Amino acid sequence: MTPxxxxxxxxxxxAAEHCSYNxxxxxxxxxxxxxxxxxxxxPWGINRAIAAAAxxxxxxxxxxxxxxxxxxxxxCGGVCLPGLDLPTxxxxxxxxxxxxxxxxxGVDAAAGRARTPAEELVAGATRGAxxxxxxxxxxxxGAAVAALLAAVDEPYDVVREPTCCGARSIDVGLAExxxxxxxxxxxHLAGADRVVVADPHCARLxxxxxxxxxxxxxxxxxxxxxxxxxxxxxxxxTGRRVAWHDPCWxxxxxxxxxxxxxxxVATGAExxxxxxxxxxxxxxxxGMGYAEVDPPAAGAILAARAADLRCALDGAATVVTxxxxxxxxxxxxxxxxxxxxxxxxxxxxxxxx
Amino acid sequence: MWTLEAGLLxxxxxxxxxxxxxxxxxxxxxxARDCWPRLMMRERAGEDLPRPAAVVWPVHTEEAAALYRxxxxxxxxxxxxxxxxxxxxxxxxxxxxVAVDTKRMNRIVGLDELSGHVVVQPGVIGQNLEEWLGPxxxxxxxxxxxxxxxxxxxxxxxxxxxxxxxxxxxxPAMVAGVEAVLPDGSVVRRRAQPASAAGPDLTGLLLGAxxxxxxxxxxxxxxxxxxxxxxxxxxxxxxFPAGLAVLRALLRRGLRPAVLRLxxxxxxxxxxxxxxxxxxxxxxxxxxWSELVALExxxxxxxxxxxxxxxxxxxxxxxxxxxxxxxxxxxADIIKPGGVFGDAVAVDTCEVAAPWGRLQPTYEAVRSALGxxxxxVLCHASHAYPDGAALYFTFGAAGGAAAAAAGHDGGGxxxxxxxxxxxxxxxxxxxxDATVAAGATISHHHGVGVLRAPWLAAELGAGxxxxxxxxxxxxxxxxxxxxxxxxxxxxVPA
Numbered sequence: 108m109t110p111x112x113x114x115x116x117x118x119x120x121x122a123a124e125h126c127s128y129n130x131x132x133x134x135x136x137x138x139x140x141x142x143x144x145x146x147x148x149x150p151w152g153i154n155r156a157i158a159a160a161a162x163x164x165x166x167x168x169x170x171x172x173x174x175x176x177x178x179x180x181x182x183c184g185g186v187c188l189p190g191l192d193l194p195t196x197x198x199x200x201x202x203x204x205x206x207x208x209x210x211x212x213g214v215d216a217a218a219g220r221a222r223t224p225a226e227e228l229v230a231g232a233t234r235g236a237x238x239x240x241x242x243x244x245x246x247x248x249g250a251a252v253a254a255l256l257a258a259v260d261e262p263y264d265v266v267r268e269p270t271c272c273g274a275r276s277i278d279v280g281l282a283e284x285x286x287x288x289x290x291x292x293x294x295h296l297a298g299a300d301r302v303v304v305a306d307p308h309c310a311r312l313x314x315x316x317x318x319x320x321x322x323x324x325x326x327x328x329x330x331x332x333x334x335x336x337x338x339x340x341x342x343x344x345t346g347r348r349v350a351w352h353d354p355c356w357x358x359x360x361x362x363x364x365x366x367x368x369x370x371x372v373a374t375g376a377e378x379x380x381x382x383x384x385x386x387x388x389x390x391x392x393x394g395m396g397y398a399e400v401d402p403p404a405a406g407a408i409l410a411a412r413a414a415d416l417r418c419a420l421d422g423a424a425t426v427v428t429x430x431x432x433x434x435x436x437x438x439x440x441x442x443x444x445x446x447x448x449x450x451x452x453x454x455x456x457x458x459x460x
Numbered sequence: 461m462w463t464l465e466a467g468l469l470x471x472x473x474x475x476x477x478x479x480x481x482x483x484x485x486x487x488x489x490x491x492a493r494d495c496w497p498r499l500m501m502r503e504r505a506g507e508d509l510p511r512p513a514a515v516v517w518p519v520h521t522e523e524a525a526a527l528y529r530x531x532x533x534x535x536x537x538x539x540x541x542x543x544x545x546x547x548x549x550x551x552x553x554x555x556x557x558v559a560v561d562t563k564r565m566n567r568i569v570g571l572d573e574l575s576g577h578v579v580v581q582p583g584v585i586g587q588n589l590e591e592w593l594g595p596x597x598x599x600x601x602x603x604x605x606x607x608x609x610x611x612x613x614x615x616x617x618x619x620x621x622x623x624x625x626x627x628x629x630x631x632p633a634m635v636a637g638v639e640a641v642l643p644d645g646s647v648v649r650r651r652a653q654p655a656s657a658a659g660p661d662l663t664g665l666l667l668g669a670x671x672x673x674x675x676x677x678x679x680x681x682x683x684x685x686x687x688x689x690x691x692x693x694x695x696x697x698x699x700f701p702a703g704l705a706v707l708r709a710l711l712r713r714g715l716r717p718a719v720l721r722l723x724x725x726x727x728x729x730x731x732x733x734x735x736x737x738x739x740x741x742x743x744x745x746x747x748x749w750s751e752l753v754a755l756e757x758x759x760x761x762x763x764x765x766x767x768x769x770x771x772x773x774x775x776x777x778x779x780x781x782x783x784x785x786x787x788x789x790x791x792a793d794i795i796k797p798g799g800v801f802g803d804a805v806a807v808d809t810c811e812v813a814a815p816w817g818r819l820q821p822t823y824e825a826v827r828s829a830l831g832x833x834x835x836x837v838l839c840h841a842s843h844a845y846p847d848g849a850a851l852y853f854t855f856g857a858a859g860g861a862a863a864a865a866a867g868h869d870g871g872g873x874x875x876x877x878x879x880x881x882x883x884x885x886x887x888x889x890x891x892x893d894a895t896v897a898a899g900a901t902i903s904h905h906h907g908v909g910v911l912r913a914p915w916l917a918a919e920l921g922a923g924x925x926x927x928x929x930x931x932x933x934x935x936x937x938x939x940x941x942x943x944x945x946x947x948x949x950x951x952v953p954a
Contacts, residue, residue, distance in 0.1 A: 128504075128796035130495050130545060130788045134609040135587040144517050144563030144583065145482075146490035146544060156486055169486030186608070188789040382595055403479070 112316075113282050116203055119196045120161035126154035126191055133183035138390050139176050139397070142407040148176030150183040150193050157200045166200065171209040174200040178408070179278060179395035181359040185386050194278075194395065201280030210280055217396030219275035219288060225249025228265050231257055236264040239299035241292070241313075243306030244271040245431035251452035252305060252325065258455055259335040263303070266295045272304075274312035279396040289317070296321075303328045305448065307357035307429055308394075314361065324357055326429050326447055330366035333373055336451075342375035343454040349376040350419050352412075352437065352444070353388035354430035367429060367447060374454055381419035389415060391440075393432040413440035425450070462537040462556035462943070464513035471534070472516060472558065475526045480517045480564070487515050491559040494546040495606075496911060497808045498884065500795055504804075505877035510552075512539065512559040519564045521639060521647060521677040527560065528674065529645025532938045539942050540671035542614035543585060545606040547809070548909030550618060550670045554943055560675060562613050568592050569678070577636055577652055578683050582613025582676045598683040601628030601718075604905075605788050613676050618907030619668040621850070623784060625843045626711075627718035627747070628684065630905060632667045637680035640666050642673065643936035652680035665931070670907055671942035673935050687747035690718075691757040694743055694776025695769040696736040700724045701820060703740045706767050707844040708816050713763075715756050719745035720844045721780070724823075727838035727854070735776040742769065743777045794856065804859025804876040806834070806884040810891050814900035815848040822898040823851055829890035830855045833883045843904065850904035853891070857883050913947035 116123075131151040134140050140149040147156065147169075156173035160166045179194040204210055224242050228249035232240070240256075240263050242249050256263055270292045276285030289312075296302055296319075304310035305325045314322035329336060349371055357363045364385045371378045383389045392398055392408030416426050416437070426444040428434050437444035445453075464472075473481045482488075492509040493499035503509055518524040531538045537557035544551055553559055565581035568589065572578075578598070580589060586600075586607040593599055602615060603622040614620070616638070621630040628634070637652030650663045666673060697703035703722040710717065721743045723732060728741045735741050742764065746756040761771065793800050794807045810830070814822040823839065830837045834855040842852040859876040888911065895902050896918045902908075908916055917925040932948045935941075 125792050125796055128500060128792040130606065130791060131543070131609040132606075132785065132788055134543065135585045135591075136608075140563075141566070141585075141588075144561055144566070145487060146541075146561070147484070147486040149490075152486070152490045155490065159489075169484065169489065172484055172486050188786055189792075382591065 113202065113277065113286070114195055114199045116157060116161045116166070116199050119199050120158060122189075122191050123154040123157040123161065123196055125189060126151055127158045133186050136182040136186050136387070138178060138180060138182065138392060138408040138411070139404065142392070142404045142411070143176070145176070147173050150191075153177060153193065154191070154196060157196055160200065160203070166203045166207050166209060168209060170200060171204045171211060174204060175211050175396070175400045177395055178355075178390050178392055178397040178405075180355040180390035182355075182387070182390070185359050197395065198277055198280070198282075201278075202282040205280035205282070211400050213399035214279045214281070214396060217275065217279045217399040218281050218284065219244050219271035219273060221269040221271045221288070223269045224265050224267065225253070227253045229267055231263075232265040232267075233262045234264055236262040237300035238263045238303060239296060239301070240265045240303045240305070241270075241272070241296070241309065243304065243309040243431070244275065245306055248446050248449040248452070251446070251448040254452040254455060255329060255336065255448060258339045259332050261332060264299075266292070268295060270295060272309040272312055274308050275396070277312075293317075306431060307354045307360065311356040311360040324361060324363055324429070326357065326367040326370060327363050329448075329451070330369050333369060336370075337373040339456065340374045340451060340454050345375035347376045348379055348420060348424040350379050350381055350416050350424065350426045352381075352391075352416065352426050352428035352430070352433055353385055354428055354433060355388070355390050355394055357429055358388055359386060370447065370451060371427060374451070379419050379424075381415045383415055391433045391436040393436050398436070409436050409440050413437060413442055416442060462535075462554055464536060464556055464558060468534055468536060469514060471530065472514060472527075472536075475530055476516060476518060476523050480519070482515045483513070488512055491515055491541055491544075491553060491561070494544045494549060494551040496547050496549040496552065496909065497791070497795060497806070498881070498911065499549060499552060501806060501877070501881055501884070504795070504797055505874065505881075510555045512553040512557050513555075515541075515559045515561050517561045517564040521641065524560070524565075524641045524675050524677050525645045525647055528641050528643055528941075531558070531940045532644050532936075535938055535940065537940050537943050538675075540613070540617065540675055542583065542611035542617070543606070543609045545610035546614060546618060546907065546909060548903075548907050548911040550907055550909035550942075550945055552910055557943075562611060562675070565677065571596060571598070571683070573598075575652070576683050577680050579678060579680050580612050581678055582611060582616070584612050586610055586612065586615065593683060594686065597686055599686050600634060600681055601684050602631055602634060603784075605785050608785065612679055612681070616667050616676050616679055617670050619905060621843055621905035623842075624718040624745075624747075626720050626845075627716045630843075632664065634681050635663060635667060635679055636682050638663050638666055638676055639678035640673075641675045641677055643938065643941040647677075668907065670909065670945045672932060672946050672948050674941055687753075689750045689753050690745060690747040691753050692745055692774040692777035692781065693757065693760060694735060694741060694772035694774070695764045696739040696772055697722070697742055697764070697767065697769045698739050700740050700823070702767050702769070703742050704816075704819060704841060704849065706742065706763055706769065707841060707849060709763050709767070710760060711844050711846045713759065715759050717744050717746045717756055717760060718748075719743060719777070720841075722841040724839045727840050730836070730838055732776065735779075736770075736772060739770070741772075741776060743780045745777050745781065801856070801858050804880045805856060806880045807854075807856040808884065808888075809906075810853045810855070810888070811842065811850055811904040811906055812853075812895045812900045812902060813843075813848060813850040813904040814898065818899045819849055819851070822895065822900040825894040825898045826851065826853060826891050829894040830887050832890055833857065833887035855887060857887075908946050910945060913945065916947050
């Protein structure tokens with residue numbers, strides 16, 4: 108496993124400067140720009156601020172205001188012909204903003220927290236199994252994951268210690284803390300042949316930024332087990348209408364669009380698609396600490412996404428996702444939203460959960 | 461100079477809701493320019509562009525009305541800012557002004573499917589509107605290359621045209637009704653009608669005014685059923701005049717292909733050499749009801765053949781369609797410091813239009829004028845009409861050896877920037893002088909802004925310009941509405 112390389116502003120200067128001479132062509136896709144109407148938090152505005160900081164050799168209040176206006180949803184990257192990676196630029200700049208003491212309120216609250224896995228997940232684990240489950244620091248449903256793996260008799264071990272992968276800390280600019288968390292987790296995963304990660308955000312960081320090809324996101328892992336898992340699920344959800352909310356880090360982050368849909372289809376449910384889906388799915392506003400830094404704008408983003416989903420569902424029905432933050436926020440918006448593992452486990456025959 | 465003192469700023473904040481006014485330096489800097497390449501060049505050369513003193517985001521008509529009423533009374537300049545995608549400086553601030561950002565007026569109010577009308581606020585982004593209309597079976601049919609960043613208010617303010625305008629018309633043809641706040645804060649509403657002979661066209665007066673007569677706050681737009689099918693075709697014509705003759709013949713026969721783009725031989729060689737080794741490339745796209753499309757597609761083939769053209773198959777048009785917005789991404793590659801052609805590069809586009817009877821002389825005159833100052837001049841006919849067409853010139857010049865030797869921070873670079881800006885300014889002056897002399901219009905769809913303001917009087921004539929000034933003086937006696945644009949109000953109130 109390669110330690111994550113955290114680019115600096117100097118590393119991303121050329122790309123940021125390139126964007127600042129472009130024409131904001133990704134504006135339509137940016138949830139923050141749409142919710143706020145601000146030019147300074149379009150991907151162009153953010154990159155412009157980063158380029159200016161690089162040129163000046165220092166960040167300032169304007170840099171801070173711009174670079175914390177991003178949810179890391181990667182929607183801009185999906186339509187960016189030069190293929191710029193805004194979240195990487197933002198992380199680089201936020202680290203320097205924090206180091207300069209200019210971070211906005213809310214950053215600490217948004218950082219990662221070391222969490223102990225659910226008791227049920229530990230209880231079902233087999234010490235020394237080659238497959239190691241890492242649930243992540245958010246509210247992934249460990250009991251449900253345990254039930255699903257038990258249903259298919261898949262042995263697994265689990266990271267038992269309180270850990271955090273560091274992604275959320277790095278996201279908000281607490282780079283040193285994030286790197287420390289990442290190093291600690293790496294030690295716990297040293298003997299694993301395969302690492303199943305429940306939280307797509309953690310999975311993206313470990314697989315891509317850490318270049319750890321042992322890592323697989325939970326929905327992808329479960330989809331690989333469909334020949335065994337499918338018979339346990341079918342046709343328990345026949346007739347139910349379910350919308351899949353593509354998590355930003357699973358979809359645009361790892362191009363895993365088909366796998367979660369295959370799991371839903373295996374339950375017999377009718378999968379409906381919102382107007383913005385797959386590569387074009389809108390985020391719920393909670394990524395990269397945005398909900399903590401600008402709650403009103405994050406709320407507007409959530410409201411727009413909830414409306415998108417309600418329109419697709421055309422009445423009372425269920426939204427399923429694999430992003431713990433999105434599931435939580437969508438529930439707060441009044442939707443019947445579920446984490447994928449929890450929803451699937453709820454369909455298992457009685458006694459399996 | 462306009463000023464916004466602290467007391468006025470407090471008054472401004474009191475006109476709108478919390479969080480709707482900003483004086484954050486980053487926000488002001490981000491409103492310092494639109495996409496006019498000249499402003500980018502000035503910024504590249506290290507110039508601090510003028511910034512607004514504040515940015516305000518009204519959310520509904522009443523707030524906008526209060527804002528304009530207050531600004532007229534207090535002599536505060538208001539500069540509307542939509543998507544910031546304009547290329548003539550129409551949204552460029554004057555020092556001390558307030559930028560009126562319309563992007564929180566972004567509601568799609570409703571769709572009247574019986575009439576084929578959609579009602580929108582001005583801050584709706586073009587692409588978002590199409591994404592809303594599409595699943596409902598409709599399209600606006602307005603696809604400028606800036607569609608993903610620009611707003612419907614901007615389309616109306618600049619009398620924009622999209623790439624499919626031969627079928628769907630330019631933006632003014634899509635506007636069935638408007639609501640606007642005039643500079644004194646009064647609200648004028650023109651109810652949507654299919655046509656009207658009830659007096660002069662007040663809607664038309666507001667379109668293309670670029671915010672100098674107030675702020676558009678709601679638009680009722682004509683929408684069209686989504687096309688059933690699309691037909692793609694590419695042809696090589698033996699010459700640009702032969703290609704123009706094809707366009708003329710097609711339009712005269714009553715045909716309306718959605719896209720007819722004819723590239724002159726220079727642009728064909730520069731950008732489409734893979735499509736055809738010789739002649740001029742014509743891209744044609746027909747869309748709509750399947751039977752009509754089949755007829756139109758056949759008529760295009762027959763007409764091209766009759767003019768000595770060669771059928772290149774679907775490929776050129778399909779490739780154009782797949783990459784139709786990419787050109788906007790290429791700007792950064794060229795204009796940024798250390799771009800693909802080096803430092804201190806000038807690049808821009810100039811669109812003019814003329815009746816068929818004056819089109820070829822216009823083409824030759826403008827091309828020659830640009831070529832006198834620029835290293836490269838390309839042209840294509842971008843929009844065709846029964847009585848004429850638009851010519852879209854792309855031009856550029858490298859800064860020269862001094863820029864390359866100086867490097868990004870070298871002392872010689874400033875000099876190279878000055879020289880290339882002089883060439884750029886001379887090219888524009890020559891091109892617009894030539895356009896006026898040829899009897900063509902100085903803008904087909906980018907508008908006037910700051911860039912073309914000195915030539916507007918020549919376009920409108922002394923009487924026309926005097927009439928426009930009188931309208932401006934009557935509606936905006938304080939001169940607060942986007943001062944300096946269209947060459948109208950002085951930057952200092954009278």
